[in-house]
Amino acid sequence: MFGFGLPELCIVLVIILLVAGPSKLPQFGQALGSSIRGFKKAIAGDEAEKIAEKKQDQA
Template structure:
């Protein structure tokens, strides 16, 4: 993923201000924030739905390995 940086971010904000106007930018920001929050909660729910156990498997003359198993 490319690194945008501060100058690129400022340019994007200026273009958005020109296109959408100052009245719409807070609404767009709020909608983007809600979308990201819902996406985060959805992915967290998916991760929580699949419980995994970890157990240590020891083999002679080798380091300990962690094995993941699903229930």
């Protein structure tokens, strides 16, 4: 889609390492992981609401 391959991702990782520094990478990874978990929970919650609405409409 955007033409990102492994070489491009490695370059981005090196740039992030240079900007943030090695001491900040664990914090960055933790923040990214918690953001992804929150996003997945929000999507799962939306799907659960849609299922509940369908059940109410059928009843």
